[in-house]
Amino acid sequence: MKKTRGRTWVALLLIMMLIVVSACSSPKKEEGGDKSGNSQAAANNSGGAGSEGKTDTGPADPLGKYDPPIEITTVRIVNDTFKYADGDSIDNNVWTRTLQDKLGITVKNKWVVSGDGPGGQGEQKMNVSIASGELPDFIPVNSKQLKQLVEADLLMDLTDVYEKWASPFTKEIMNQDGPNALASATFDGKLMAIPNTGSSMDGAAMIWVRTDWLKKLNLPEPKTMEDVFKISEAFTTQDPDGNGKPDTIGISLNKDLYGGYAALDGFLNGYHAYPRQWIKDSSGKLVFGSIQPEMKQALAKLQELYKKGEIDREFGVKDGGKAAEFAAAGRVGLHFGSMSNPLWPLVDNKKNDKNAEWQSYPIVSVDDKPAQPRTGLAVGQYYAVLKDTENPEALLKVINLFVETGWGETTTPENYAEHFTKGGIERFKYSPFQAWPARKNLDIHLHVSEAIKSGDKSKLNPEETDNLSQIEAYLSGKEGTELGWGYERIFGVDGSFKVINQYVSSNSILASEFYGAPTETMVEKDATLQKMELEVFSKIIMGDSIDNFDKFVADWKKLGGDKITEEVNEWYANK
């Protein structure tokens, strides 16, 4: 009897262990199976299809199809602006189907997370993935994560892969914004990732004003900072929406101060202050913009505006999204923003209030020195490849197809619409790997306004035709064409790219002087320093003594800032 009990004991224990252990290990098993399937496919591939194998010496076809098809893994960081046609999802959409049809590539997402802001959910999930080693073959990372992976020696050197497989058009796009994009992904002369190139000029700040309010209150267009203050005061005190309540404010602001909707960058640039940017001082050395005296003046003015109620009293608890709701509700008439603001969030304001009219203006200066918008490196994302990946060139094939579909010579308006904008849905977002021509948005504006003036649409490429048709839908006065209003405000004759065109033709955009990977001390101290900056600046705006700025500068230097400055200048000297 005793024995049986003992045995039952042991048996029960074993069963429980089994349950726990099997529960733990089942996902791993699946993954293992997956991997072997993958490499098998790859093996078949290099054996079967001659021209596609890596070992093959024949000429590389940048858009060649894998036969049999291969499967690649990656991860996706999406955001709330992703919309899908019926039945589609991030795992199954027009891009995944096209990649299968045209390239024989099946994309498998190891995970999908919403939240692509700096420090957001996506970045955190990526950090966790890196820490736990659960990485896909193709890894979208930011520059800091890229540095981590390079240091850990996990990445494949893509120098030759890029040379061999990038199409001439892809190579052109990679260099359109200058050599910095590729340089920023190069470590010790080796290209360790492919940058998702963007356009630095597209990030230049500008002023957005509600012109229907301007007209109503008989105010001038903003030509100087004085005008901006005048407008802001009138919008706050003179009831521009005419509802009899003092519920409007002058200048919109979000709690992060820089970046996102309703940030301060443009305002500060008007004071010749360049927060979190490395600028050249008079001696030719690089210095940190946030600690320069111009910043102090700008903060003093912001404090004054806050006191008078011209800045949202509650900006401290409002992120960009909340600040956008404020604008959509018609509570604010001026903000410092970017070229894309008509599509978000101003179009929501237009939907709520048909009379709302917004116009963009170049940033203005507080003195006689012209204001210069400063832009960072236009690469927000890099695509790195794990060392043991079988088909690293798949990355470049996808990018080749992406740029070819968007702006290549072989694409058609239908093909473009299908993959980029059809049905008012931004379909281009689905493509896992992308690259964007730096000048293309400006060219759209130039070509579209030319076509509007002359009536000749024959010279437009598919994307431009698509944009023009959106704009024409709006101009024809049809109902429900607010989206067309948004496009008109961006690419139209008086769109926001008119402002950027002014910046470009007067050569006033200042590019970031530092575009390397974060330095040793930056990785360690940046978080502390940035937190301190945000805290001190927000409190000064909300009424703390302006002299706290001097204490901040001293603290910043002491707590690692001096060391970072040293490292950045070292990088600059060796560039």
Next chain:
Amino acid sequence: MLQKLKSPNWPLHLMLLPGVILVLIYSYGPMLGIVIAFQKFMPARGGLFDSPWIGLDNFRYVLDMPDSMRILKNTVIIAVFKIIVGFVVPIIVSLLLNEVRKEFFKRGIQTLIYLPHFLSWIILGGILIDVLSPSSGIVNQFLSLFGFEPIYFLGDNSWFRPVLVITDVWKEFGFNTIVYLAALTGINPALYEAAIVDGAGRWKQTLHITLPGMMPIIVLTMTLAMGNVLNAGFDQVFNLYSPQVYESGDIIDTFVYRIGLVDAQYGVATAVGLFKSIVSFTFISVSYYLAYRFANYRIF
């Protein structure tokens, strides 16, 4: 051992097994990760032991940080106030509810006050930001009826901590009240009858019968609360704070979150977390000992 197996209790002990295994896997296993606190941890390198050892450098780094004392102070202040207020309010409410004779009224109140317990802070955070807004929030509209200037509850360092304590207690007191009410039903009614015969009024009864009767459960909740002395509530603070109130509201947990998850400095974050665990462990050990000394309460 075999003798013990004979005892009729062994099936009960067996039922502990799944729990023990879960604790081993999910609570003790991850403790291995503590080694990260003593490393210059390189996340992508994979294993726990593949990064270089740097001794106590991470701890020194944290001590050198200008904020660390402030964060510790905030954490302790917020947590202690939460424990005290969150401890007293449910006792008082349960004593008051206990005097209510109308059953449906008592039930109604109970249900109403423990509802917020089931809302997450991410929802309550959004609600509170609206409710406490200086320009449109209902609280400030109410205050303005009496001629007060609007108060920026979530952006003012002198108000932020009280708001944290009050909202936390508001969310949780109903739930704790139920625990005490349960304890109250366990008190022998004969004691009250005897007290009435002796001429004790309502107040004397409460003082000499109800409170002593609740004492064991009070001591138990107090002991459990001591282990939380450095848990000032990540969810709550994270959803309500902003840079302006870092000065009064930044706590260890939000700090660890920023350092660890946002900035990927895992070594430093682990060091802070380890420090916190050690302090919490000390506190709970002391309070357990005290509970044993003064209330004869013990688990083992």
